[in-house]
Amino acid sequence: MNAFLFLLPAFVACVLLTGIHTYLGIHVVRRGIIFVDIALAQIAALGMIVALGLGFEEGSPWVYFFGLIFTACGSLLFSLFRDEKIPQESLIGVAFAVSSALAIVVADHMSHGAEHLKEILSGNILWVTWPQILKTTCIYSLMGIFHFIFRKNFLLVSSDPAQAQSQGLKVWYWDLLFYLSFGIIITSSVQIAGVLLVFSFLIVPTLCSILFFESLKRRLFSGWGIGVLVSLVGILLSLWKDLPTGPAIVVCFGFFLGCCLIGRKVLK
Amino acid sequence: MEIPEGKIDRTQGDIHPLGNPHVWLDPRRVKVIAQIIKEGLVKNDAAGQDVHEKNLASYQQKLDQKINEWQTRAKTLRSVPVVTYHKSFSYLSDWLGFQVVDYLEPKPGIPPSPGHILSLIDMMKSKHVSLILSENYYNPVPAQELGQKTGAKVLILDTEGGDKDYISVMDTIIGKLDGRLVP
Numbered sequence: 001m002n003a004f005l006f007l008l009p010a011f012v013a014c015v016l017l018t019g020i021h022t023y024l025g026i027h028v029v030r031r032g033i034i035f036v037d038i039a040l041a042q043i044a045a046l047g048m049i050v051a052l053g054l055g056f057e058e059g060s061p062w063v064y065f066f067g068l069i070f071t072a073c074g075s076l077l078f079s080l081f082r083d084e085k086i087p088q089e090s091l092i093g094v095a096f097a098v099s100s101a102l103a104i105v106v107a108d109h110m111s112h113g114a115e116h117l118k119e120i121l122s123g124n125i126l127w128v129t130w131p132q133i134l135k136t137t138c139i140y141s142l143m144g145i146f147h148f149i150f151r152k153n154f155l156l157v158s159s160d161p162a163q164a165q166s167q168g169l170k171v172w173y174w175d176l177l178f179y180l181s182f183g184i185i186i187t188s189s190v191q192i193a194g195v196l197l198v199f200s201f202l203i204v205p206t207l208c209s210i211l212f213f214e215s216l217k218r219r220l221f222s223g224w225g226i227g228v229l230v231s232l233v234g235i236l237l238s239l240w241k242d243l244p245t246g247p248a249i250v251v252c253f254g255f256f257l258g259c260c261l262i263g264r265k266v267l268k
Numbered sequence: 269m270e271i272p273e274g275k276i277d278r279t280q281g282d283i284h285p286l287g288n289p290h291v292w293l294d295p296r297r298v299k300v301i302a303q304i305i306k307e308g309l310v311k312n313d314a315a316g317q318d319v320h321e322k323n324l325a326s327y328q329q330k331l332d333q334k335i336n337e338w339q340t341r342a343k344t345l346r347s348v349p350v351v352t353y354h355k356s357f358s359y360l361s362d363w364l365g366f367q368v369v370d371y372l373e374p375k376p377g378i379p380p381s382p383g384h385i386l387s388l389i390d391m392m393k394s395k396h397v398s399l400i401l402s403e404n405y406y407n408p409v410p411a412q413e414l415g416q417k418t419g420a421k422v423l424i425l426d427t428e429g430g431d432k433d434y435i436s437v438m439d440t441i442i443g444k445l446d447g448r449l450v451p
Binding site for chain 1: 379380381382383385386389404406408409410413
């Protein structure tokens, strides 16, 4: 079979993932909640494992639905308990640890729980299908439009919550909307690409663009370029060197960030 | 079967150093297992020896009958080329005589590379492989996609059956294999 046709869905999925996650990455870095995606993804994974443990078949809509419900609960938790005294990131870390532990406890009661845990971690971008891509495009577009309409509020609450408060915005309400939309996106993303790859798409293009650009627009566009280019290199590398595709892309992202850091040092 | 020889390490994925553990998919070997279980029971419960002997005899007789029935029903599978998800159908193929020509995920637990899948698709087309077997605890998507790309029929088998007894687990498996050519 033609390698180009076989790898095209995986590449299109990478372009989609780059599109939404680079934007979200800018928010996440501003808020200083780097690991929120891993925590919410793990909470979604916990929901899916619970659904499988209840006897729903792998791949059924109920599994996705359980993931969403759990993610919504996580979002509520993060937005309600934004406290000055403790860093938000610490709550996120605890949520990650506890939901991972719970997932292991639940998986312990299933005959093949370990397979599910591993699958959610490493994902399977090679097997993404066109209907799946279409479904994901719809979800991302809806969320993207929602964020575009309310972009001023979202950006203000992310970068300066005190200022937002004084302007009369309900911070916890916008936080909840942010985490909810984030959770809906992450639940779809993780099903396609797995936790590790989604995390890379979220953070690495944003970090690289922050190193070299100041304005939001430039950061966004350069982040998109970086995400698409690096994932293409990763896919080609996995084909050329016969490597598992998802992990190969993650390694490429790491390598590219390293190059950017060195480049920045040299330029200074 | 398939007890690894030579050096064993993680580069081969999640392998079993004591050999392929999916032994129950060959019911002829389950007869031997039942015998060994009986010996264990008698060792710990000498007073109940008669009961255990009788239970074994009736179970083995029932198995013999079933083995005959299953073999007749799955006769059409003999020497049919098959691709499986993992190396977990070796005992089933040894018993029923179909040929496992390749695996979707050759190293257990490590996702396959695009190169492997591409050559797998080409091989399946040139050798006219018409059947893909996987278990219900793996993600069904890779097997289904491979089936769609090659025109091969995909069967997702429940090889462990949860709380069902052994004979009904095997009944279901043979039923699916038997009906594989019916659209």
